Amino acid sequence: MMRDPEDVVHALWLCKEISCVWLSLEWFHQAVPVQPLCFRELLSRFMYCPDEFRAEIFVTTAWSIWNRRIALHFGRSALPVDQICSSAGNFLQEFLAAQDTETALPNPPSPQRWCPPMTDVCKVNFDAAVFRSSNLVGLGVVVRDSSGAMIGALSAPTPLGSSVAELEALACMRAVQFASEIGLTRVVFEGDSTAVIKALREGLGELTCYGNVLDDIREHVSVFQSFDFNLVSRLCNSVADALAKKASSVEGVQVWLGDLPADIAPFLFHDVH
Template sequence: MVLSNAAPRSSSYWQPPSQDAYKLNFDAAVFSDLKCSGVGAIIRNSAGEVMAGMSAKGEYVHNSDEAKALGCRKALEFSMEAEFSNMVIEGDNSNIMRAIASSTINNSLYGHIVDDIRHYISGRQFVAFSCVKREGNMVAHSLARFARNIVDDLHWMENEPTPAVDALHHDRLHINE
């Protein structure tokens, strides 16, 4: 397992992983009016092609950090069910990405979720963490926001998720900038 510096990168655009890896981007949104949250995740290869995507409703949480931690855990569960390994896990919340990438005990309110995430990735071939600015995470953000409209989890395999087509197009225009 590789624990990379999880500080936000200076790039405002999504960047593909190395040739031998996949990138899992995730995001979460809190819908206070509906008393629930939403999770979005997208897995892409080094060419930027969609391998899998997910939009799901989650439990109600009171803050963004807890929502993002739960979102990361749900996204990892999804990636494991779809049998992806050799991944870079990327989110836009620096608190969560640092907590996950750190080897120290996390005593925060979401520490148990961080422990779950660390357990999920233990023993996997290659896992790196990075934090990206929101602009570089818009596909996952679109899927998390879309969860407001669904009842059951939606999964896309090797198809572009319709709710995120505009964000995917934007990412393709700016790859390697």
């Protein structure tokens, strides 16, 4: 029986063993409608792709497939095929998160203090804190009006996830749910995760392990009359951070309406005075 030649195109694109990687991304095959003759031709299909980051996604995925092939060749443990897409997506998101936040998003916020929103708009800040000793993560959410007054706050523990960005995405999802539960209509959501905020604002993140969380967030925000996602520095997110850390000492979801617990209130006072 004749076998396909073992060239780069076969190893990265045509090999049946890794076909499920590319089949899960329909637009990849739309970009390459016919079998490429060489790797340069395959690469060129994505290098001139008009959609942002598709070239990066292809290169990162191909790099992951090649690394897996090398690991198998030398008898080392290798990434399972069904995890290649999510692994490549996470790698790309981590790279984006490492970039200068001032150039990643327009209008970078002041690094000193939380800024109130415009009239009739509420700001919902969210954050996550990791407690590795207990394999838990704390999620913190605080809602404030245009004068900086606290409307509601939430602190909740949740199982530890696979990446920091995934945890921040879960915190954002909880913030969106909380805002909906207390009846907000015009909202700005703020967090200090570049990867999550950029993904939500620019429609990215489909290849990450938390892509389903991002999809849920996009679906849930449709109930608001208006919404936006802003990147803020950690200094501007101190109340949500404190609430996330407080989750280590609470059981289940804790909600406060109107007043913050005594150990969190000073953070809010500092922000608005």
